[in-house]
Amino acid sequence: MIDADELTKTYGRRRAVDQLTFRILPGRVTGFLGPNGAGKSTTIRLILGLDSPTHGRVRIDGRPYRGLHRPLRHVGALLDANAVHGGRRARDHLRWLAQTNDIPRSRVAEVLRMTGLAEAGHRCVRGFSLGMKQRLGIAAALLGDPEILIFDEPLNGLDPDGVHWVRGLIRSMAAEGRTVLISSHLMSELQLTVDHVLILARGRLLSDSGMAELVRSSGGDVLVRTAGDTPLAALLTVRGATVAPESGQGLAVTGLGPGEIATVAATHGIALVELTPRAPSLEKVFRRITDPELQYRAEPRREDAR
Amino acid sequence: MTLFPTGLVAAEWTKLRSVRSTPLILAVATVATIAIAVLQARSTIGAWDGWGARARAEFDPVFTTFTGFQVAQLAFGLLGVLAVTTEYSTGTIRATFAAAPRRGRVLAAKLLVLGTVALVAGQALAFAAFFAGQFVLAGKHLDVALGDPNVLRAVLGQGFYLGTVTILGAAIGTLLRHTAGATALTTGLLFLSIMVLKAVSPDGSKALIHWALAAAGEGLTWTTFHDPDWPTAGFALVVCLTYLTVSVTAAAWRLTRRDV
Numbered sequence: 163m164i165d166a167d168e169l170t171k172t173y174g175r176r177r178a179v180d181q182l183t184f185r186i187l188p189g190r191v192t193g194f195l196g197p198n199g200a201g202k203s204t205t206i207r208l209i210l211g212l213d214s215p216t217h218g219r220v221r222i223d224g225r226p227y228r229g230l231h232r233p234l235r236h237v238g239a240l241l242d243a244n245a246v247h248g249g250r251r252a253r254d255h256l257r258w259l260a261q262t263n264d265i266p267r268s269r270v271a272e273v274l275r276m277t278g279l280a281e282a283g284h285r286c287v288r289g290f291s292l293g294m295k296q297r298l299g300i301a302a303a304l305l306g307d308p309e310i311l312i313f314d315e316p317l318n319g320l321d322p323d324g325v326h327w328v329r330g331l332i333r334s335m336a337a338e339g340r341t342v343l344i345s346s347h348l349m350s351e352l353q354l355t356v357d358h359v360l361i362l363a364r365g366r367l368l369s370d371s372g373m374a375e376l377v378r379s380s381g382g383d384v385l386v387r388t389a390g391d392t393p394l395a396a397l398l399t400v401r402g403a404t405v406a407p408e409s410g411q412g413l414a415v416t417g418l419g420p421g422e423i424a425t426v427a428a429t430h431g432i433a434l435v436e437l438t439p440r441a442p443s444l445e446k447v448f449r450r451i452t453d454p455e456l457q458y459r460a461e462p463r464r465e466d467a468r
Numbered sequence: 469m470t471l472f473p474t475g476l477v478a479a480e481w482t483k484l485r486s487v488r489s490t491p492l493i494l495a496v497a498t499v500a501t502i503a504i505a506v507l508q509a510r511s512t513i514g515a516w517d518g519w520g521a522r523a524r525a526e527f528d529p530v531f532t533t534f535t536g537f538q539v540a541q542l543a544f545g546l547l548g549v550l551a552v553t554t555e556y557s558t559g560t561i562r563a564t565f566a567a568a569p570r571r572g573r574v575l576a577a578k579l580l581v582l583g584t585v586a587l588v589a590g591q592a593l594a595f596a597a598f599f600a601g602q603f604v605l606a607g608k609h610l611d612v613a614l615g616d617p618n619v620l621r622a623v624l625g626q627g628f629y630l631g632t633v634t635i636l637g638a639a640i641g642t643l644l645r646h647t648a649g650a651t652a653l654t655t656g657l658l659f660l661s662i663m664v665l666k667a668v669s670p671d672g673s674k675a676l677i678h679w680a681l682a683a684a685g686e687g688l689t690w691t692t693f694h695d696p697d698w699p700t701a702g703f704a705l706v707v708c709l710t711y712l713t714v715s716v717t718a719a720a721w722r723l724t725r726r727d728v
Contacts, residue, residue: 210566213727228569239566245559247487254486261479262567302563 163187163341164209164310168218171204171365178204180365181218186343188309191336193356193373194345195448201365202345203241206314210239222310234263238303239312243295243319248288252279252298255287260305273301278327292319300328310341317351329355349445361451368451380447383416386423387436394432401426412436476568476577484551484581493547494589497540497630498596504536505597509604516608528693529612530622531686533601537626538659540593541685544586544630545654548637551582553647562728571723575642579716583635590630594623618691621701625688632708633658636681639715642723657681657711662697684708 164186171179179201186192194202207213209220211227222230222237230236246255256270274283277297282290287298296319303311313332317325332355336342346352352359352373359376361369369376388394388411395405395413403417415423420439427434484490512532519527555561568574598619602611614620636657641650662680669676677683678699686695687704699707 207562207728210562211569212562212565230569233569234567237566241562241566242559245562247554247558247560249487249489250483251486254482258479258482258486259563259567261475261482262564264475 163223164220164343165222165224166205166209166218166220169205169208169215169220170217171201171208171213172216177365179208179215182362182365182367183218184360184367184370186341186360187358188341189336189339190357191332191342191344191355193352193359194343194362195347195349195352195359196345196362197347199364200347200362202347202362203314204365205362206239206241206312206343206345209312210237210241232263232306234259234265234306234308236306236308237310237312238306238308239314240296240299240303240316241314243292243299246287246295246298248286250287251284252287252290252301253283255298256302256305259302263306265305269305269307273304276304277301293321293324296320296324296328300331308340311335311343313342313344315345315347317346317348325351349448361448363451376447377441380442380450382439382441383414384418384420384423385436385438385440386413386415386427386434387411388413388427389433389435392432393430394427397426397430398423414440473573473577476573477580479568480574480578480581484585487554489550489554490547490585493543493550497543497589498593500539500543501534501536501593501597502600504539505533505601506604508533508535509601513605513608513610516610526693527610528691529602529605529610530598530619530691531689531693533605534594534597534622534626534689536597537593537630537685537689540590540630541633541658542655544590544634545637545658546651547586548582548634548639549641549647549650549654551578552638552641553645553650556645557647565728572720575716575720575723579635579638582638583631586634587627587631590634591624591627593630594626597626598623612691616691618701622689622691625701625704626685628705629685629688629708632712633681635712636715639712639719642719643715678703679707681707681711684711 166182166184169179169182170177182205194205196202204213208215209222209227219226227233227237253270253274256273257267260267260270271280271283274280277300279294279297279301282294287295290298296316300313300316303313316328320328332342332344336357344352344356356373358372359369360367385408386394390411398405398413398415398418401418401422403415406414408414420437424434424437512527516524555564564574565571605611612619614623637650637654640654644650644653658681662677662682665676665680674696677697678687683698684704684707686697687699688701688708690698698704
């Protein structure tokens with residue numbers, strides 16, 4: 163479990179992270195969502211004890227990170243896939259990391275195999291594609307078989323196969339009861355992967371909720387299609403739904419669930435061709451929550467207007 | 469947990485030996501010191517008959533053939549600088565401190581590994597250059613033996629000086645974090661500080677000059693001729709240890725307080 167309490171980090175006059183209080187629980191995937199500059203990476207550096215908070219604190223299973231004995235056995239982190247010495251062989255990179263935490267040497271070959279890099283272990287990292295570097299970073303995070311995994315933008319640069327593999331890996335890690343935190347600025351990446359979302363903008367926590375709840379509260383709708391003209395729209399409106407026409411005799415219904423719609427249709431002998439609950443994209447949800455907070459919006463600056 | 473960070477030392481050794489710059493730097497130092505020792509000795513025996521009394525009196529069979537160690541100092545200093553600054557320039561330092569949050573121990577392990585490598589390599593170079601140089605000088609019976617006064621001290625001193633320079637480079641790298649800046653400062657301390665200290669010293673006073681690192685290097689390696697600009701070997705050792713203590717303490721202090 164990761165436990166942050168009023169975590170604050172100030173650089174000069176800028177508050178990169180502003181009084182964050184949250185808990186990241188085991189057994190599920192938590193997404194860390196926000197535009198560039200929202201404070202995601204700073205928060206991760208604070209969790210790992212790389213930066214010291216200006217105020218507040220963050221604990222790993224009740225202890226400060228810097229107090230952990232052999233921390234790689236508790237927390238595995240992928241920060242920046244490019245942060246590897248290019249002149250070093252992949253195997254040597256993992257080897258020195260393993261040595262710092264007294265992790266047996268055999269584990270290096272194991273994580274290379276797990277991440278599909280078994281054949282590339284003897285090659286210098288300089289020759290790796292970004293996708294391979296991501297795999298190497300994930301291999302490094304898995305070295306100590308940790309209970310807590312933190313991945314900062316893990317899907318960057320991965321091909322579709324790689325994305326599929328990382329998603330599967332993340333899900334299986336959470337299913338094993340581990341704590342998994344993954345950050346992203348791409349909502350579509352997280353929508354399929356996470357159970358819980360923390361939304362960050364300008365260093366502040368805007369939302370801390372389950373993925374399903376977030377989607378529900380942001381208003382999904384139901385797409386209904388019938389064979390030919392029917393009075394269904396009117397029947398639904400009477401029951402309090404809002405109905406908007408869609409192409410191909412479709413109706414976008416909000417305010418009633420698919421079960422209720424089906425019941426109404428059945429009662430009146432209307433045959434349904436399609437009945438699809440639609441979740442709003444996380445992009446939409448995110449834009450709704452963060453819009454007033456966006457700090458790097460593309461708008462003409464005052465100096466330009468002069 | 470043991471008091472001695474075995475894992476960290478092993479990790480630092482792996483880091484050091486798994487990048488190409490390490491053997492490259494050591495190769496440059498090897499070629500420079502041994503080749504220059506031979507060339508210098510050969511040019512000395514060729515010119516000896518034409519030398520006046522003063523030139524002959526100022527000839528030091530060890531010091532003169534150790535000119536190549538100027539190159540070796542630069543190489544070893546760079547070895548120390550790069551061992552730290554490449555971690556910052558590549559971003560590896562974050563992985564290092566995430567894996568080992570007790571930064572003082574990481575620095576200690578790194579300096580221990582660097583210092584050992586530099587001392588062993590430095591001593592090997594000093595002895596190799598000594599024997600190569602003396603072998604050539606023997607053609608004119610100008611050579612000295614390890615048992616002659618000051619000779620063993622000069623050879624050991626040269627190796628020790630290379631170790632000092634390496635640790636100094638690593639400490640400065642830790643303080644400045646950038647390769648260019650740390651290289652410039654290390655080089656400046658090694659080669660320019662004597663000029664600066666001479667310029668600010670009152671006429672005839674050697675007190676300040678003796679604190680220049682280059683003067684200490686010379687104070688450690690002379691055998692038959694002693695320039696008054698150089699401190700005694702004992703004082704030179706104190707100067708080296710002072711540079712080491714101050715730079716390493718400052719590096720440790722800064723490292724444990726700054727964000728990565």
